[in-house]
Amino acid sequence: MASVEFKNVTKSFGEFTAVSDVSFDIADGEFVCLLGPSGCGKTTSLRMMAGLETPTSGHILIGGQEVTHLHPKDRNIAMVFQDYALYPHMNLADNIAYPLKVRGEPVAQRHARAKQVADVLKIGHLMDRLPSQISGGQQQRTSLARALVYPAKVYLFDEPLSNLDAKLRLEARGFLNHLQRDMGMTAVYVTHDQAEAMALATRIAVMDQGHIVQFASPIEIYRRPATTFVANFVGNPPMNLVEVEGAQVEGKLALKAEGLAIAALAMTDAIGKALAASGKLTLGVRPEHLGIAQTGATNTITAPLFANENMGPESLVTIDRGDSARVTARIFTDDHLDLSKVVTLRFSTEHVHLFDSTGKRIPALGE
Amino acid sequence: MKLTIPAFVGRIAFSALAALIGAIFALPLLWFLFAPFNARAELGLALPDPWTLSNFVTVFGNSYAVQALWNSFIQAVGGVILVGAAATLAAYALSRSSIPGKGAVTYILLLFSSVVSGSAAMVPIFLIISAAGLMDTHLAVILTFAGGLLPTAMFILRDFIDSIPKSYEESAMVAGASPVQAFFDVALPVIRPGIVVVVVWGFVNIWGSFLIPFILLRSDSNMPASVAIYSFYSEAGTPIVTLLAAYSLIYSLPVIALYLFVSWKFGFRFFGGIKA
Amino acid sequence: MTTEPIEAKPKKVRNFALLSNRAGAAFLTPAGLLVSVFVIVPFFWVIFVSFTNRTLLGRTALNPEFVGLANYLSLFDPATFFQRGQFGFSLILTTQFVLASALLGQALLGLLLAWLIQTVPPWVKRITETFVIAAWILPEVVIGFAWFAFLDRDQGTLNMLLEGFGLPKGDFLLQQPFWVIVVFNTWRGAAFSMMLFNSAFSSIPPSYFQAADVAGASSWQKFRDIGLPLIRGHIVTDLILITMWTFNTFTPFLLTNGGPSYRTELVSIYNYRVAFQDFQFGKGAAVGVIMMLINLAFALVYLSIGRKKKVR
Numbered sequence: 001m002a003s004v005e006f007k008n009v010t011k012s013f014g015e016f017t018a019v020s021d022v023s024f025d026i027a028d029g030e031f032v033c034l035l036g037p038s039g040c041g042k043t044t045s046l047r048m049m050a051g052l053e054t055p056t057s058g059h060i061l062i063g064g065q066e067v068t069h070l071h072p073k074d075r076n077i078a079m080v081f082q083d084y085a086l087y088p089h090m091n092l093a094d095n096i097a098y099p100l101k102v103r104g105e106p107v108a109q110r111h112a113r114a115k116q117v118a119d120v121l122k123i124g125h126l127m128d129r130l131p132s133q134i135s136g137g138q139q140q141r142t143s144l145a146r147a148l149v150y151p152a153k154v155y156l157f158d159e160p161l162s163n164l165d166a167k168l169r170l171e172a173r174g175f176l177n178h179l180q181r182d183m184g185m186t187a188v189y190v191t192h193d194q195a196e197a198m199a200l201a202t203r204i205a206v207m208d209q210g211h212i213v214q215f216a217s218p219i220e221i222y223r224r225p226a227t228t229f230v231a232n233f234v235g236n237p238p239m240n241l242v243e244v245e246g247a248q249v250e251g252k253l254a255l256k257a258e259g260l261a262i263a264a265l266a267m268t269d270a271i272g273k274a275l276a277a278s279g280k281l282t283l284g285v286r287p288e289h290l291g292i293a294q295t296g297a298t299n300t301i302t303a304p305l306f307a308n309e310n311m312g313p314e315s316l317v318t319i320d321r322g323d324s325a326r327v328t329a330r331i332f333t334d335d336h337l338d339l340s341k342v343v344t345l346r347f348s349t350e351h352v353h354l355f356d357s358t359g360k361r362i363p364a365l366g367e
Numbered sequence: 368m369k370l371t372i373p374a375f376v377g378r379i380a381f382s383a384l385a386a387l388i389g390a391i392f393a394l395p396l397l398w399f400l401f402a403p404f405n406a407r408a409e410l411g412l413a414l415p416d417p418w419t420l421s422n423f424v425t426v427f428g429n430s431y432a433v434q435a436l437w438n439s440f441i442q443a444v445g446g447v448i449l450v451g452a453a454a455t456l457a458a459y460a461l462s463r464s465s466i467p468g469k470g471a472v473t474y475i476l477l478l479f480s481s482v483v484s485g486s487a488a489m490v491p492i493f494l495i496i497s498a499a500g501l502m503d504t505h506l507a508v509i510l511t512f513a514g515g516l517l518p519t520a521m522f523i524l525r526d527f528i529d530s531i532p533k534s535y536e537e538s539a540m541v542a543g544a545s546p547v548q549a550f551f552d553v554a555l556p557v558i559r560p561g562i563v564v565v566v567v568w569g570f571v572n573i574w575g576s577f578l579i580p581f582i583l584l585r586s587d588s589n590m591p592a593s594v595a596i597y598s599f600y601s602e603a604g605t606p607i608v609t610l611l612a613a614y615s616l617i618y619s620l621p622v623i624a625l626y627l628f629v630s631w632k633f634g635f636r637f638f639g640g641i642k643a
Numbered sequence: 644m645t646t647e648p649i650e651a652k653p654k655k656v657r658n659f660a661l662l663s664n665r666a667g668a669a670f671l672t673p674a675g676l677l678v679s680v681f682v683i684v685p686f687f688w689v690i691f692v693s694f695t696n697r698t699l700l701g702r703t704a705l706n707p708e709f710v711g712l713a714n715y716l717s718l719f720d721p722a723t724f725f726q727r728g729q730f731g732f733s734l735i736l737t738t739q740f741v742l743a744s745a746l747l748g749q750a751l752l753g754l755l756l757a758w759l760i761q762t763v764p765p766w767v768k769r770i771t772e773t774f775v776i777a778a779w780i781l782p783e784v785v786i787g788f789a790w791f792a793f794l795d796r797d798q799g800t801l802n803m804l805l806e807g808f809g810l811p812k813g814d815f816l817l818q819q820p821f822w823v824i825v826v827f828n829t830w831r832g833a834a835f836s837m838m839l840f841n842s843a844f845s846s847i848p849p850s851y852f853q854a855a856d857v858a859g860a861s862s863w864q865k866f867r868d869i870g871l872p873l874i875r876g877h878i879v880t881d882l883i884l885i886t887m888w889t890f891n892t893f894t895p896f897l898l899t900n901g902g903p904s905y906r907t908e909l910v911s912i913y914n915y916r917v918a919f920q921d922f923q924f925g926k927g928a929a930v931g932v933i934m935m936l937i938n939l940a941f942a943l944v945y946l947s948i949g950r951k952k953k954v955r
Contacts, residue, residue, distance in 0.1 A: 050541050054659045069655040072540040079541040085534035089556040098552070099542035146542070156541075377862060382767050385759040388752075389771030392778050392830065394800060395793040399785075402792075410791075411798030449677070457674035464667025465660045472671075474946065476678060481942040483682045484891035486911035487934035490692060490918050490927045491685035514681020517674050536661050546662060575782030578893045582919055593784045606788070615785045626780055 002063030002153035002186060003028045004049060009058035011044050018044040020210035021058070026203075031180045031187045033197035035233070036207035042190045045207075046156055049188060050079050063153050073102075078152035080160040084143035086131035092118065093127040096145045103150065117145045137168045148179075157189040161196065173199055194234045198222070206230050224367065228359040231284050237316065239284045239353070240327045242301070246281040248272070255283060259302040259321055265349060270363050274356035281362075284353035290329035292317070292337070293346035301327055302344040308337060319343050399619075402612035409608055422613035431587060432614060435595030439618070442508045442580070442591055443573040449513035450520050450569045455562055457517075458524035459554065463533070473525075480518030485578055496583055503585045511583065512573045520565045527561030528554075560633065567625050574621060592618045686935065692928035699922035707925065714929035728905040730930065733913040737890060740825060740909060745889035748829030750882055753836020758866055760837075761844055772837075779834035787897030790827055791816075816899060820907045824895040831894065836881050843877035844870060876948075883945045887938060910934055 004026040011019040019041040026032050034042035047053040048060060051072035060068045067075050078099075086095050093114050094101075100110035118124040121141040126134055131142065140160065147155060161169045177200055180187065191197055197204045198218045205215040206229075214226035225231035231239040244257040252264035253271055260283075265271075274281065293300045306320035315337050318328045329345050331337060354362040402408035403422055405415035426432050461469060485492070492511055501507040535557055539549040577593045584590055587598075596618065599610045662670065693714055697707035724731035756775060760768040778786070793800050796814040805812055815823050847870065855865050893911045895901075901908040901916065908916070910930065918927025 050537075051656070051659060052537050052541070054656060069657070071656050071659070072537070073543045073545055075541075076543075077541060079538065081534040081538055083532055083534055085532065085538035087535065087553055087557070089559075098539065098544075102539070102542060102544040102548055102552075146538075150542075378762065381759055381862075382763045385756070385763045385767050385771045388756060388759070389767075389774050392771075392774040392833075394804075395786075395789045395830070396774070396777060396781075398792050398800060399789060409798055410795040412800045412803060453674040453677060456670040460662060460667040460670035463660070464662035464664060464670070465658070466664050466667040466671070477946060478939075478942055479678075479682050479686060481887060481945070482935050482938040483686050484887075484934070484938060486891045486893045486914060487931045487938065488685040488689060489915065490924050490931055491688035492681065493918075494688060494692065494924070495680065495684060510677070511681055514677040517678050518682065521674060533661060540661075546666065549661070571780060575784075577782075577784055577897060578915075582915075593782060596784050596788070606791075608792075611788060615788060619781050619785050622780055622782060623777075626776070 003061075004154055004186065004188065005059075005061040005064075006045070007059040007061070009045070009048065009055045009060060011041075011048060011053060012056045017210050019048070019055075022210070022212055023058075024205060024212060024215055026186065026188065028186055029184045031185075031189065031200060031202045033189045033191055033201035033204045034207055035191060035194060035197040035204050037192060037233070039209075040207040041210040042192075042205075042207050043158060046158055046188060046190045049154065050077060050156055051075050076152055077154045077156060078147035078150065079156040080143050080147045080158065082159040082162060084131075084139050084160075084163075086139055086142055086146075088131055091128050091130055092123065092134070092142055095131065095142060096127075096149050099146065099150045114145070114149055117149045118142075121145050121148075136164060137172065140164060140168075140172060153186070155185050155187040157187065159191055160189075162191075162193070169196075176200055195236060198234070206233060224361065224363075225284075225353065226361050228282055228284070228355045231353060231355070231361075235286055237287050237328050237330070239286050240290070241355075242283045242285075242321075242325070242327065244281050244283045246271075246275055246279050248275060255281070257283070261301075262299045262352075263349060265352075265354075266365055268363070268365055271354070274354075274362050278357035280357045282355040282359070284355060285327075285347050285351060287316070287328045287330035288332075289351035290327070290331075290345045290347050292329070292331060292339075293344040297344070297346040299349055300344045300346050302342060303327065305339055305341055305343045308339055310336060317343065317345070319345065399612065399616060402608065403616045405612075406609065408612055422609045423617070426610055426613045426617065429610075431598060432592075432595060432610075434588060435590050435592045436618065438505070438589055438595075439574055439591035439593065441505050442512075443570045445505065445509040446512040446516070446573045447566050447569045449509065450516050451562055451566045453513065454517055454520035454524050454565055455555075455558065458521045458528055459550070459558070461521065461525045462528040463536070463554075473522075476518045477522065480515075483515075485515060489578065489582055492579070493582055502583065503589055505589060507583045508573075508580050508591070511579055512569075512576070516569050516572060520569060523565055523568070524558070524561050527564075528558055531557055564629065564633065567629055571622050571625060689928045689931045689935070692924060693932045695925045695928075697924040697928075699919070699924060710925065714926045717926060718929055718933070728908065730910075730913065732905065733908050733910050736821070736907070737909045739821070740828070741886055741889045744825040744828035745832070745885040746882060748825065749832045749836050749885050749889075750878070752829060752833045753838075753881070754840050754878075756833065756837040757840035757844055758870065760841065762862070775834045775837055778830055779832065783894045784897055786831060787894065790823075790898050794823065817903055820899055820903060824899060824907050824909075827895065827898060828889060828892065832885060832889065835888075836885060839877055839881050840874060843874040847873050879948060880945070883941055883948075887941050887945075890937065890941075891934070 006022050006024050009019060009022050010017065022041075022045065034045055036042050044053060048055050049062070051067065051070055055068060058068070059066060062075060062077070087098070090098070093111055096114035096118055097110040100113060105113075115124055115127060118127060121144060123134075123138055123141050123145065126138060131139055134142070140163070143160070161172050164172060173196055179185075180200065189197075189200060201218055203215060203217055204221050206213045206221065208229050214221055214230050216226075221230060221234055225234060225239070228241055232241065242257055242260065244255040244260065246253055246255050248254075248267060249264060251267060253267055253275075254264045255262050262283075301319070301321075303319035303321045305317070306326055307316070307318040309316040309318075313332065313334055315331045315333060316328055317331055317337065317339065318326050320326050327345065354364070356362055398410075398412055401413065401415055404418045404420070405413065406419050406421045408415070408422070460466065461473060496502055496507045496511065501510070531554075535553050536549040539553045540546070544552060575593065580591050581594050584594070587595070592614070596611065596614060599607045599614060692707075694709060694711060695707040696710045696713070718730040723729045725735070726732060756771070760771060763771075794815050796802065796812065801815070802812040813819075851869050851873075852865055855869055860868065891911055892909070893915070895907055895909060896912045896915070899907040901912040911934070914927055914930040914934065917923050917930060
C-alpha cells in the first residue's frame with residue numbers, strides 16, 4: 001500500500017480544461033472518493049493516477065515516487081473499470097489470473113491464487129464460465145477479483161457499481177466497505193452517487209468543473225458543506241436552499257424572505273464580512289431537519305403544498321414557494337400525513353447553514 | 368390479436384408479392400440445380416434422367432480444370448492473408464493511436480479507394496505489374512487485390528475496433544501488460560470476429576473476380592477458375608454445357624459455404640460496402 | 644504472492660495512448676505500402692500515360708512519346724463522338740444503364756423488397772432473401788453463364804416460360820441487348836439496396852410503427868409517413884454507392900462481350916477494348932482518367948454528406 005499525491009495537476013483536452021491545478025494528498029490506507037457530477041474531472045483525475053492519461057502539467061506521486069510519466073504497467077496499481085472490461089474470450093479463471101500471467105507466474109500457482117480470491121468473492125464455483133455466461137453482479141465481482149489478485153500499491157475504482165441494479169448495488173457497496181475494513185487498502189473511488197461516497201469513503205473530494213471544492217470526511221461534508229454546490233450535491237434529497245435578504249438589526253442578523261419566519265441570529269465577524277459584500281445570502285436547511293409546524297412555532301417556512309409522498313418509514317413533503325423554489329421536508333413517520341393546502345414547516349436555528357452571495361459557507365458560531 | 372379482413376388480405380398479398388419476386392430471382396439459377404447432374408444437359412431446364420455425377424467425374428479428370436481451382440485458391444488465400452494482416456494492423460493503429468494526420472489519411476484513402484476502380488485503372492495496374500516483372504504470376508493477382516481491397520477492409524475493421532471499449536486494453540496495461548501483450552492477449556482475440564468478416568469478404572471478392580486475372584495472367588497453369596471456365600467451349604465457341612454446369616457448381620461451392628458460415632456465425636449482419 | 648519489480652529505468656511516456664505513435668506508424672506501414680503502390684500510384688500513372696502514345700506492343704511500348712492532348716481529342720472528336728463503338732456513344736449508354744438499372748432498378752426493387760420482408764412471415768422472408776442474396780454473391784462468371792443459358796433462344800428457361808404462357812419467343816441477347824443488361828444488373832445488384840434498406844428499417848424503433856397502427860394508418864401510409872422519411876440518409880448513401888459501382892461494373896461483358904455491334908459497350912468495356920484488344924494504352928488511359936474524374940465527383944459528394952452527418 002502506498003500514498004498518492006497530486007501536485008498542481010492540470011489536464012487539458014484542446015480548449016477544454018478537465019482538471020485545473022489540483023493538489024491533494026491521500027495517505028496510506030485511506031479510502032478516498034472523488035465525487036461530482038459528470039464532466040467535473042473526477043474520472044480524468046483517476047485515469048491520470050492509473051497512467052491512462054498524461055497530465056498537461058504538474059506531478060503525480062505514488063508512494064513518494066514520481067510516476068507522472070510512467071506507463072500504467074510500471075505503476076503497480078489495480079483498477080476496476082465501470083464496464084468491468086472482462087475479456088470475453090477468457091473464462092473467469094483466466095480473466096482473474098491475467099495480471100499474474102503478465103507477471104510471469106506459473107499456471108498452477110496463478111490459478112490457485114485466482115481461485116482463492118474468487119472464493120472470497122463467492123464466484124469460485126464459476127471459474128470455467130465465460131463472462132457472458134454469468135450475471136451482472138457476478139461480472140462485477142469478477143472484475144473486483146482481477147484487481148485484488150495481486151498486491152497493488154493503490155486500488156482505483158471507476159464507478160464500479162453504476163451498471164448494477166439498485167438492490168445489487170447496495171449489496172456490493174456493503175461488501176466493498178467490509179473489504180476496506182479487512183484489507184486497509186489505499187483506494188481511490190470515483191462516483192457520482194453521493195450515498196456511495198458517504199458509505200465508503202474515509203474522505204471525500206467533491207469536484208466541480210475541474211476543481212476540488214471540498215476535501216473532508218463524509219461527516220464533515222454533511223455537517224459543514226463548504227459551498228452551496230456541495231450542500232446541494234450531498235444528501236438525499238439535497239439540502240433546501242432559500243435565498244434570503246440579510247441585514248444587521250440591533251446587533252443581530254435578521255433574515256427576510258417570502259413565507260419565512262426566523263428569529264434573529266447571533267452576529268459573527270464572518271457574517272459581518274459577508275454582509276459588507278452583499279446582503280443576498282442563502283439559507284440552507286436539510287430536509288431531515290424540517291418538521292410539520294404546530295401553532296406557535298418560531299422558525300418556520302410557509303408555502304402551498306406541492307407534493308406529499310409517502311415512502312413507508314418516512315414521508316417527503318414538498319412546498320412550492322413559486323418560481324420552482326421548492327422546499328422539501330423529510331418527516332419520519334409511517335402514518336399518512338393529512339395536510340392542508342398551505343403547509344408550514346418548522347426548523348431549529350442550530351440546524352441552519354448560511355452561505356454568502358458567492359455561495360461560500362459562512363462559518364457558524366464556534367466553527 | 369384479431370386481424371381485420373383487409374389487413375389479412377393485405378398480409379397475404381404482401382407474402383405473395385415477396386414470394387413472386389423471390390421466384391423471379393431464383394429462375395435464372397434454377398438451371399444450376401439440375402444441369403450439373405444431367406449427363407445430357409443442354410441449355411434448357413430439364414430434370415436429369417437419371418441423376419448422375421458423371422459430369423463431375425469428367426471435370427475432376429480434367430487436370431487443367433482442377434489446376435485452375437487450385438490457382439483460384441492460392442490467389443484468394445494469399446490475397447486474404449495480406450489483406451487480413453495489413454488491415455488489422457492498420458485499422459488498430461487508426462483506432463488506437465493518436466498519430467497526427469490520422470483523419471487526413473483516412474479521408475484520402477477513402478477518396479482514392481472509391482475513385483480508383485479496377486475497370487478505370489486497368490491500364491496503370493497492368494503497367495505497374497509489368498514494370499515490377501510480376502506479369503503472369505500469382506503474386507501479381509495477390510498484390511493487386513490486396514492493394515485494392517485494403518482501404519475498404521481497413522474501414523470495416525476500424526469501425527469494428529472503434530466499437531470495442533478501450534477499457535479492454537487499458538485494464539490489461541494497468542494490470543501490468545505491455546502494449547504488445549495487450550494487443551496479442553486481449554485486443555486481437557476481441558477483434559477476431561471483425562477479421563473473420565473481412566477475410567470472408569476478401570476471399571469471396573478475389574475468388575469470384577474475372578477482370579484482374581484476365582489481364583494480368585497469360586499461361587494456362589496460372590489461370591484461376593473464373594478465366595479457365597472459358598476453356599469449356601468447343602472449337603466453334605459453343606459451350607460444352609455439361610462440363611460448364613458441373614464446374615460452375617463446384618466453383619460456386621466455397622462462396623455458398625462461406626455465406627452459410629457467416630450467416631450461421633454472425634447472422635449475416637449488414638457490414639458496410641461489401642463489394643469492391 | 645509476487646510483487647512486480649519496477650524496472651530500473653522504465654521509458655518515459657510523453658502522452659499516453661494505447662498505441663504509441665511509433666508503433667502506430669509501424670502498424671500502418673504494410674497497408675500504406677500496398678495501397679500506395681496499387682491504388683495511389685495507378686491514379687497518377689494513368690494521368691501520365693494518357694498524355695502518351697504508349698501501346699501494348701511494338702516500338703511505342705518501350706519508348707512512348709508525349710502526345711499532349713491527342714488521346715483526349717480523339718475521344719472527344721465531334722465527327723465520330725456519337726457513333727457506335729466510340730467514346731461518346733459508350734458514355735451515353737453507360738449513363739442510361741446507370742439510370743435504368745441502378746437508380747430505378749436496384750434502388751426501387753431493393754426498397755420494395757426491404758419493406759415487404761419487414762411484414763411477411765419469417766419463412767417467406769428467408770427464402771426470398773436467400774435467392775436475392777445468391778444473385779449477388781455468386782461469382783460473376785457463373786452468373787454470366789446462368790443468364791446465357793436462361794436467355795437461350797431455343798431452349799432457355801425464359802423462352803420456355805413465355806411459350807408456356809402462349810407468348811412469342813425471342814432472342815433477347817440479339818434483339819434487346821441493352822435491356823438485357825439493365826435487367827441483368829438490376830437482378831444482380833438489388834441485394835445490396837435491399838440489405839441496406841432492411842437494416843435501416845430495422846433500426847427504426849417498432850413503437851413508431853405501432854403508434855401509427857394504433858392511429859389506424861395503412862401499410863402504405865406507414866411507409867410514406869414514417870419509414871421513408873426516417874431512412875432518407877440511407878437512401879442517399881445507397882444511390883451514390885450503387886451509382887459508382889454500376890458505373891464501373893465490368894460484369895455485363897461476361898454476358899454480351901459488349902456486343903452485338905457495341906450495343907452494350909459500357910465505358911469499362913470500351914476501356915478494356917481500346918487498351919487490351921486495340922492495344923492503345925495511351926487512349927485507354929485517357930478513358931480511365933475520365934472515369935476516375937466521374938468517380939471523384941461522386942466520391943466527393945458522398946464524403947461531404949458523410950462529414951455533415953458526423954458534424955451533426
